[in-house]
Amino acid sequence: MDARRAWRQSHRQFCGAPALMKEIIHSRSHLPILPSPPLSLSPPLPNRKKKKTQMRAYYFDNLPGDQRLPHDFNPSRPVDPDTLQSIKVESWYIPVEGHEDKLDGVAKERDYRNRDVIEISKKGLGDIYDEKLKGFYKEHIHEDEEIRYILQGGGFFDVRRMSLPLLFFRITHNAYTLFAEAPSDQWIRLAVSAGDLLVIPAGIYHRFTVDERNLTRTVRLFKDEPKWSAIYRGTESESNPHRIEYIKSISVAA
Numbered sequence: 001m002d003a004r005r006a007w008r009q010s011h012r013q014f015c016g017a018p019a020l021m022k023e024i025i026h027s028r029s030h031l032p033i034l035p036s037p038p039l040s041l042s043p044p045l046p047n048r049k050k051k052k053t054q055m056r057a058y059y060f061d062n063l064p065g066d067q068r069l070p071h072d073f074n075p076s077r078p079v080d081p082d083t084l085q086s087i088k089v090e091s092w093y094i095p096v097e098g099h100e101d102k103l104d105g106v107a108k109e110r111d112y113r114n115r116d117v118i119e120i121s122k123k124g125l126g127d128i129y130d131e132k133l134k135g136f137y138k139e140h141i142h143e144d145e146e147i148r149y150i151l152q153g154g155g156f157f158d159v160r161r162m163s164l165p166l167l168f169f170r171i172t173h174n175a176y177t178l179f180a181e182a183p184s185d186q187w188i189r190l191a192v193s194a195g196d197l198l199v200i201p202a203g204i205y206h207r208f209t210v211d212e213r214n215l216t217r218t219v220r221l222f223k224d225e226p227k228w229s230a231i232y233r234g235t236e237s238e239s240n241p242h243r244i245e246y247i248k249s250i251s252v253a254a
């Protein structure tokens, strides 16, 4: 089995099973060490017109502490638009003043016929504010897109980007052994403010928190009936058809 086939095999295992160390043993000791295939989860990106956005995207620093703080590396590790496109996250910037027509246009294009406005604020939620924030920050998926247009305040949407298993060789007992290290997830933090329109695809792991302003007023767009029940990360979410479909949509065709 050559390195490319081995990589594909390990990738398929990653897509359909829990992340475990996989080992592929080459029985012939004289096999040459081949270069690893290109480390890319996604097919080549089509040339698409870039959308105007002000939203900042960067890797989350994974440090403990108040979730409402920026959690930016120092120096920051920005995430480019192509990476966001590769995980199916889309964003636009529409100035709040006079936003209605443009928002209507996006809703029409994506067949979203209904909307409402919600506000997450300490003043509005009172005693249950902290509890609600913890709930929004629990990693989950939905069975439908999550579309949010920020009218006031802001916050952070964190979305998971799957990283590739790393391949490496080791010589053991006259045999070359090819290891695929367990893949891991990385949080990408999307800092949104008034005027940002964000689309998070069905099936992607994500979470939300307000920032230090403690206020987010948001338009939620949906079709007939919103499917916003949170399916928290676990066995049920991993086998959810929308999760499986999402993984297929961002993976290299075998």
Ligand SMILES: [Fe+2]
Pocket (backbone or CB within 6 Å): 140, 141, 142, 146, 206, 207, 230
């Ligand atoms: Fe959500």
